[in-house]
Amino acid sequence: MRSPFTTGPFKSGSRLLIGFGAVLLALGLGGAAAMHFGLVPVSARPPHNALTTAVLHDTFRASVERSAREVGPAPDLADPGLIALGARHYGQVCSSCHGGPGLGQSPVALSMRPRPQSLPAVVDGFSASELYVILRDGVRFTAMPSWPSDGNFNEIWAVVAFLRQLPEMTPEAYRAATVADVAGTGAPPAMAWTRRGPQMPVKLHDEAGPIEDYLYAAPSTGWRPIGLQDVPVAYCAACHGADGTGAPTGGQAPNLAILDADTIAARLRAYAEGTRESGIMATVASSLSGPQIEALAAYYADLPDRTLGAPDRGDPERGAVLARRGDFARALPACGACHGGNAGASGLGVPRLAGQGAAFLER
Known part of the structure; x- marks a missing residue:
C-alpha cells in the first residue's frame, strides 16, 4: 500500500517546504557572504531610512513599556534635593549627548546613528517608570549606556526627578541647576594629576570578550576630564558644596565634612573599582x-x-530612642553602639552618622 504522504497534496506540500527551505538557506548564505566581504554598509554618516527608524523606535518603545510595568513605586520626584542631585549628574554626564533647554546638542551626538534625542523636547512622552528603565538598562544598538553600576539603582530616581523639570526650564535655570556655584568660597584648590598611582581593576557588568580589546581599569580618562583638569574639587562641590555638607542637594549627597580622610579615600577607591556601587x-x-x-x-x-538642619518629617524622639537604646522587641541593637561618637567605630570600618544628612541616610 502506498503512503498518502508520497502522493497527492502531501507530496506537493513536501516539495513546497523543501523549496522554501532552500530559498532561506540561499538567503542566509548570501547574507553571510555579503557581511564577510564587507558589502554591508556600516557607515554612520547617512541617516537611517524611515523604515529602519520606525522599526528601531517601535521596538524600543514596546520593550521599555513592558519592563516599566515591573518597576516599583517612585519616591517623591518633586523633592528639591533629589532634583538637584539629578541635575548635577545630568550636567556632568547626560548633557554631552542630550543637550539642555534651549541649547543645541553636540555635533558628536548628532553624528551618531541613531541620534540621541534632545530630551527637553521628548521627555514628556515617557512615564517616570519608563525613564527609570531606560536609565537603568540602557538601549542596545544605540549609544545609550546602561547605568554604570550593578546596584544602588535607587539613585536613578534623582535623574528621573530632574528630567521631569526639563520641558519647562529656561537656559538660565538649566545653567543654575547644573553648574556648581562656588562664588565667595575662593578658587577651588588645584589638585594635580602628577602621576597615575596604582591601577585598580574595575568590576562592572559582565565582561565581554575579547577581553584584551578593553581596559576595565581606573583611573580612566573620565566622561568629563575631572581628574585630568586638576580641579576635581570644583566638580565635587556641585553635589557636596564647598563646605562638604551636601547642602546644594538638600542632603541627598553625603556630608563629607564629618568623615575622616581614610574613610573618604577608601570610599573613592571603592567607587572607582565598582565594589561600592553608585553610577x-x-x-x-x-x-x-x-x-x-x-x-x-x-x-x-x-x-x-x-551639619544640615533637621528635616520637617519623621519622629526625632523615636529616632533618638532607636539610636541610643535600639528596639529589644525587634532584636534591633542601638545604632549608636557602632555609629556613635564623633568618629564612629572606625576600627570596624563603620561610618559616623551624627551630622550626616537625613535625606542621604533615608535613601
Missing part, C-alpha cells in the same frame, strides 16, 4: 588619579564640621 560616583571617582584621591580626602577631612 553617579563611578563616573567621578574612576577619573581621579591616586594622588588626587588622597588630596581630596585630606581637603574634606580638614574642613570644619558642619
